[in-house]
Amino acid sequence: MTKAVLNSSALIALSATGHINKLQSIFDELIVASAVYEEICVKGHGLLGEAELTLAKENGTVKIKRVTNRVTVNALLDPLGQGEAETITLAIEEETDYVVLDDHLARRKARALGLNVIGTLRVLRMMLDSGLVSKEELAASLETLVQIGFRISTDVIEKVFKL
Numbered sequence: 001m002t003k004a005v006l007n008s009s010a011l012i013a014l015s016a017t018g019h020i021n022k023l024q025s026i027f028d029e030l031i032v033a034s035a036v037y038e039e040i041c042v043k044g045h046g047l048l049g050e051a052e053l054t055l056a057k058e059n060g061t062v063k064i065k066r067v068t069n070r071v072t073v074n075a076l077l078d079p080l081g082q083g084e085a086e087t088i089t090l091a092i093e094e095e096t097d098y099v100v101l102d103d104h105l106a107r108r109k110a111r112a113l114g115l116n117v118i119g120t121l122r123v124l125r126m127m128l129d130s131g132l133v134s135k136e137e138l139a140a141s142l143e144t145l146v147q148i149g150f151r152i153s154t155d156v157i158e159k160v161f162k163l
Contacts, residue, residue, distance in 0.1 A: 001028040001029065002026070002027045002028050002029070002097045002098070003027065003028065003029040003030075003031065003094060003095075003096040003097050003098070004023075004027040004029070004030055004031070004096055004097060004098040004099070004100055005031045005032070005033065005087050005090050005091040005094065005096050005098070005099050005100065006023075006030065006031070006032055006036070006062075006087070006100040007033075007036060007083060007084055007087040007099075007100060007101045007102070007103075007106070008036045008039050008040055008049070008083050009101070009102040009103065009120065010100040010101070010102060010119070010120045010123065011032065011036070011040060011049050011052070011053055012040065012048050012049040012148075013102070013120040013145055013148075013150060014052075014120065014123065014124075015048055015049040015051075015052040015053070016048055016049075016144055016145065016148050017124070017140075017141035017144050017145065018141075019124065019127060019132075019133065019141065020049075020052045020053075020056060021052075021056075021061075022127055022132045022133070023056075023061070023062075023123070024061050025127075025130060025132055026123065026126050026127065026130060026132070027097075027098070029063070030056070030061060030062045030063065031062070031063050031064075031065055031090060031094055031096065032053070032057075032062050032063070032064050032065070033064075033065065033066075033067060033083065033086035033087050033089075033090045034064055034065065034066045034067075034086065035082045035083045035085075035086040035087075036083040036086065036087060037053065037057070037064045039082075039083045040053050041053055041054055048148070065090060065094070067086050067089045067090050067093060068093060069089050069092070069093060072085075072088075072089045072092065073085045073086055073089045076088055076089065076109060079105060080103075080105065080106055080109060084101065084103060084106040087099060087101065087106075088101075088106065088109060088110045088113065088115065091110065091115050092113060092115065096115075096116075097116060098116050098117075098118050099115045099116065099117055099118075100117075100118055100119065100120065100123060101117055101119065102119045102120050102150075107119070120145070120150075121142075121152070121156065121160050124138055124141055124142075124160070125138075125160050135161070138160070138161075142157055142160070
């Protein structure tokens with residue numbers, strides 16, 4: 001059974017590409033930190049990702065959980081944001097298989113703590129490998145991500161297709 005904790009950037013990106021509903025086909029359990037839920041669905045009310053995350057919570061696809069180890073969260077807060085700090089801490093607490101983060105510094109901190117870090121692009125590649133999206137859909141998704149401000153170099157795009 002594979003468990004993953006997702007940060008806001010991944011949830012928003014997968015909402016933008018229309019693939020958030022395919023996550024349960026890759027991971028058996030999807031967890032979102034309460035700070036990330038708050039960031040997307042309360043502070044980000046009406047913005048990209050809110051409707052998709054709300055629906056995923058309501059239909060039981062995603063579980064929203066509070067972290068218990070505030071010491072770790074507080075230690076990560078400088079220089080990370082609340083959502084990233086809680087995502088990393090929750091991944092440790094839940095002993096997840098994956099933590100999905102896109103921010104470079106957050107990824108580095110999570111790896112230093114021994115977590116298996118992947119990003120949105122790796123999740124999309126997993127969807128391709130599982131037959132959930134075609135190469136054309138993957139290419140269109142990458143284009144959508146660039147349009148919404150996701151920074152992806154051509155080298156990274158090439159790597160996604162070569163994996």
